Amino acid sequence: MKPVVNQVADRRQVMIGIAIIGVVFFIIGFVSWVNSILIPYFRIACELTNYQSYFVTFSFYIAYLVMSVPVAYLLKRTGYKKGMMYGFFCLAAGALLFVPAALNRAYWIFLAGLFTMGTGLSVLQASANPYITIIGPIESAARRISIMGVCNKFAGIVSPLIFAAVVLGKSQELLRTVEEGLLAGADKEAALNELIRGVILPYSVLALLLVGIGLFIYRSVLPDINPEDEDEKVAAANSDKTSVFQFPYLVLGVLALFLHVGTQVIAIDTIISYAGSMGVGLLEAKFFPAYTLGATILGYMLGILLIPKVLSQKNALIICTALGLVLSFGVVFVDADVSFLGHDANLSIWFLASLGFPNSLIYAGIWPHAIRDLGRFTKIGSSLLVMALCGNAILPLVYGKMADATSLQQGYWVLIPCFLYLIWYAVYGYRITSWNRK
Secondary structure, X not given: OOOHHHXXXXXXXXXHHHHHHHHHHHHHHHHHHOHHHHHHHHHHHOOOOHHHHOHHXXXXXXXXHHHHHHHHHHHHHXXXXXXXXXXXXXXXXXXXXXXXXXXXXXXXXXXXXXXHHHHHHHHHHHHHHHHHHOOOOHXXXXXXXXXXXXXXXXXXXXXXXXXXXXXXXXXXXXXHHHHOOOOOHHHHHHHHHHHHHHHHHHHHHHHHHHHHHXXXXXXXXXXXXXXXXXXXXXXXXXXXXXXXXXXXXXXXXXXXHHHHHHHHHHHHHOHHHHHHXXXXXXXXXXOHHHXXXXXXXXXXXXXXXXXXXXXXXXXXXXXXXXXXXXXXXXXXXXXXXEEEOOEEEEHHHHHHHHOHHHHHHHHHHHHHHHHOOOHHHHHHHHHXXXXXXXXXXXXXXXXXXXXXXXXXXXXXXXXXXXXXXXXXXXXXXXXXXXXXXX
């Protein structure tokens, strides 16, 4: 698998390509991480249980599992550049579905819109991730992914705050009234309808912006790449391979990525509801996803500075998975109130927010380990890794079930086995190149 710098004559064109992919990652983050505030927002406005509210993430991310193979065929026909345009158009269609959903206060239409947006993101993920991985030496792939992660997570910081300002800003008193259960009957129904219709204008504007960005990328100078070009050494090593499943480190990496993204979305998308269960109101709790993502950006920045000159991406992966396990135990077992950053909150909430730091470099460590030396199997390998992002859909539902059965805090036990497997993959699993032990 040749770095793309060998395929594109103009190095300036490559740098422009990286900048454009950075925009793609920003949009991916913006529309993904706003789910952290959509979950409690829909739970209140559509009168849902915790379990029902987490179908926000399920509907959004299950598209990665359902649509990744069709997306691979789409990209084979259209190429990455035109495929990205279609991905943005699909995002816009999903955003527009929020309009009839809000007018009817129909949760299932919201979920259909989220699934449509998730489909658009699966196109963007299948294009952008392999592109940024092979645009330079594989040893520094984690550094490039970290740069993209900064774009993604910065968008994740601002998107819930923008949503809160635009959608909830004029409805703060109404929201408090509904949360405190002071309304009933027709008054409550009218208040809920007014609350939910706050999404109509912002999501309509978002749809127009997404169409514009899609057209911009299609008309840009973004260079095309062929990730399946093989150098002689890789071609020789893969000459007897007939299936992508003959690469154990890829298959095990798919499971690792599935568990990792699940733990990441649990840490971000459940923190507002968890803080609420600890007595923190929604209008104050809206800041906690930003703290989690801020910790993630800090991790990314360290990755950019240290990898690979000071710290190898292999050792970074080991350190981050181990730290994730330690913090997970803190979330489950710690019960003490502290005052920090102007919030009087349980310490376990801050442990949950701190998971953003180790999670920052786990994704960046798994992807290059799993996709290395695939050669002609790179596209299908990338599709499998994108399918693994459905962990974002499934693990929050597991958490929601456990939380309803026990408590929101004890539901975080789901994180422990995930990080145990991630440690195993970081230490040993990524090295397995054959299913047959000799």
